[in-house]
Amino acid sequence: MGRPSPSTSSDVPRVELARRAVDNLDRLTRTHSLPPDTRARARTVLTPLATFPELGRQLEGRWAQHRVLLGPWRWMLLLYRLDPDHDRVLVVTIQDARSSPAATTATE
Numbered sequence: 693m694g695r696p697s698p699s700t701s702s703d704v705p706r707v708e709l710a711r712r713a714v715d716n717l718d719r720l721t722r723t724h725s726l727p728p729d730t731r732a733r734a735r736t737v738l739t740p741l742a743t744f745p746e747l748g749r750q751l752e753g754r755w756a757q758h759r760v761l762l763g764p765w766r767w768m769l770l771l772y773r774l775d776p777d778h779d780r781v782l783v784v785t786i787q788d789a790r791s792s793p794a795a796t797t798a799t800e
Contacts, residue, residue: 706780707741713770716786720768724788733764734786741781745774758784 709717721730738761740747748759751771761770767790772783 704742705745705774705776707738707783708780709738709783710785713783713786720786720788726765730764734768734770737761737763737770738783741772745781748772 717731717734720726727733741761746759748761748770750756751758751760755771758771758773761772762768763770763786767788769787769789770783771785771787772781775782
């Protein structure tokens, strides 16, 4: 009985950004002349993943292990994968959906 130890796993996964995702966001901020609060806006979009990790649409093909959310702008894709073994959601990349190599672009 008593209080749970600090090492006890939480029911809510951590939402983390890979270095690549942060670099992508910073690059998009520069190249698209996005406002200075772009990181805060992206954080707002990602916050619900801690409670609803399967919120985003499951992707197919090359990105089949990933899900996607629309970012603060509808052209911005936030791609993430679930990592239940480490109780986290990992945002792996942030892309401009209008670009040809974007994860949601269909290729035959």
